Amino acid sequence: MGTKNLGHSGPSMTAMPLTGFKKDDEGYYRMITRSTVKEIKGNKIIRGKEEVSEQRYEMGTKEDYLYKFDVTTPEGEWMQLYFRKAAVVV
16 A cells, blocks of 8 residues: 655745844944755755845844844843934934
């Protein structure tokens, strides 16, 4: 008797965009984006090129932010990080 192999009916690739912030030498934050593609059938992950934005960001508040991240501290507690565009004077 044979076995049945059920295949995935949808697309075999799924895109997973990743966004984060990294602090630069001047104390501002730069947004980092990377598009990762996962092949469902073979579990192969293809990591895209990391792109760093030219726009500078700074820490924001609950009332004044553009991006919000929920993160876990090393102690296991949840906290929220807020980022807003920096008013940089050149």
